[in-house]
Amino acid sequence: MNILILINHNPFCSSSASANRWLTLIEGLANLGVQIKLLIYGGYQTENEVINWKTFGVKNGINYKYLEPRLVMGFFKQRYYIYIGFVFQRRRLSKLIFQELKHYGGLVWTDSSHFGFELAVKIRKKISMLKLFLEMSEFLDIHKNNKGNILQRWQANVKQLFFEEKAYYSYDGMALMTQTLMKHYQVFPKPQPKLLHLPMTVDLARFNSVTELRPELQSPYIAFLGVMNDAKDGVSFLIKAYNLIKSKFPLHRVYLVGGWHYDTPIHLQLIKDFHLEERVYWVNEYPRDAIPSIICNADLLVLPRPDSKQAQGGFPTKLGEYLATGKPVCATRVGEIPNYLTDNESVFFAQPGSVESFAEAMERALGDYENAVRVGANGRKVAEEYFNKDLQARKLLAFLEELVSKS
Numbered sequence: 001m002n003i004l005i006l007i008n009h010n011p012f013c014s015s016s017a018s019a020n021r022w023l024t025l026i027e028g029l030a031n032l033g034v035q036i037k038l039l040i041y042g043g044y045q046t047e048n049e050v051i052n053w054k055t056f057g058v059k060n061g062i063n064y065k066y067l068e069p070r071l072v073m074g075f076f077k078q079r080y081y082i083y084i085g086f087v088f089q090r091r092r093l094s095k096l097i098f099q100e101l102k103h104y105g106g107l108v109w110t111d112s113s114h115f116g117f118e119l120a121v122k123i124r125k126k127i128s129m130l131k132l133f134l135e136m137s138e139f140l141d142i143h144k145n146n147k148g149n150i151l152q153r154w155q156a157n158v159k160q161l162f163f164e165e166k167a168y169y170s171y172d173g174m175a176l177m178t179q180t181l182m183k184h185y186q187v188f189p190k191p192q193p194k195l196l197h198l199p200m201t202v203d204l205a206r207f208n209s210v211t212e213l214r215p216e217l218q219s220p221y222i223a224f225l226g227v228m229n230d231a232k233d234g235v236s237f238l239i240k241a242y243n244l245i246k247s248k249f250p251l252h253r254v255y256l257v258g259g260w261h262y263d264t265p266i267h268l269q270l271i272k273d274f275h276l277e278e279r280v281y282w283v284n285e286y287p288r289d290a291i292p293s294i295i296c297n298a299d300l301l302v303l304p305r306p307d308s309k310q311a312q313g314g315f316p317t318k319l320g321e322y323l324a325t326g327k328p329v330c331a332t333r334v335g336e337i338p339n340y341l342t343d344n345e346s347v348f349f350a351q352p353g354s355v356e357s358f359a360e361a362m363e364r365a366l367g368d369y370e371n372a373v374r375v376g377a378n379g380r381k382v383a384e385e386y387f388n389k390d391l392q393a394r395k396l397l398a399f400l401e402e403l404v405s406k407s
Helices: 017-031 047-053 075-101 114-126 150-165 179-186 235-245 264-273 288-296 309-313 317-325 355-367 369-387 389-405
Strands: 002-007 035-040 056-059 062-066 107-110 131-136 173-176 194-197 221-225 253-257 280-282 300-303 329-332 348-350
Touching (some): 002 017, 002 114, 017 062, 017 317, 017 389, 075 114, 107 389, 114 131, 114 150, 131 389, 173 179, 173 389, 179 309, 194 389, 221 288, 221 317, 235 264, 235 355, 264 280, 288 317, 300 355, 317 329, 317 369, 329 355, 329 369, 348 355, 355 369
Parallel strands (some): 002 035, 002 107, 035 062, 131 173, 221 253, 221 300, 253 280, 329 348
Antiparallel strands (some): 056 062
């Protein structure tokens, strides 16, 4: 089976949740013998990417080609390219992509960008025999209340409207991460694409072996990995909750791993206000290869996600990685997380939005660490049963083969 993927950025060069989802799925399929080629249309994000990846090649059995050998690096250059520069590239990129499709007869998988949706509509009109596929992990309107970025909110609204009115009906099949998303799209008018529930996926092998503690980190510690965004991941709740239990666990530090966000100044001010400068550290982003070391060496992994539409429709990739380490995890009871995990058996649950509840969950974990080790081991078993990328890849392959077999 052949799959051509139209994607904005190279997923091998990012540690984001989206990149991890892409990699677990396409590497899982490649291990099953599927021939995959990435057509990367968004250019390079770093100078190292230019040097190490060239314009085409093979990585982990997956072919890739950069359609736009342009370096888009730096805050202002990236913003210009996203909001202005890319507008002038769309027609040329579209022409290059259709040249690649001219003699192609397999399945086409687009990303969930506005440009990806536009391509799906054009492909359906011009090359109707091709099968089109899309994977989605969250609702499209989660940026409506995005803090501080009017242009991003506007783009999200335009993308959602275009998808729901046109692009959705161009796809032959869609994989959705949660049952909530399944229910949302099942009520759309027919004819509609065939839908598959494909839960969150994690590469368990990345976390099988214990790696050395990074020299800049000091054990014992609590680790948070994610976006420094209060609306999405509740970092402020974590800092406040830790402040309530800091005297009971004086040796434990907290490391916040994630890139700068509009809420980051709030977090740094909270750390200062609570006099936690020697206890809580924002350590910015780390490359993907460094993540296993950071979370495998933590005593406790935390996910203080508040209840939101994003939490209801999606499922945090970081939770799968947390569970894969076998370390104890504290998480809030949001979305479909309780469908898989049980309090004090495979996770330490807290109520979303409650500083006191999250503090109590962390205290339960750290206060009886023998029990916490048991809970962490059970969490690993849940990841093996439900989120194993190899199991989900076989499920996805069967779905795609059925799509392709239908005339």
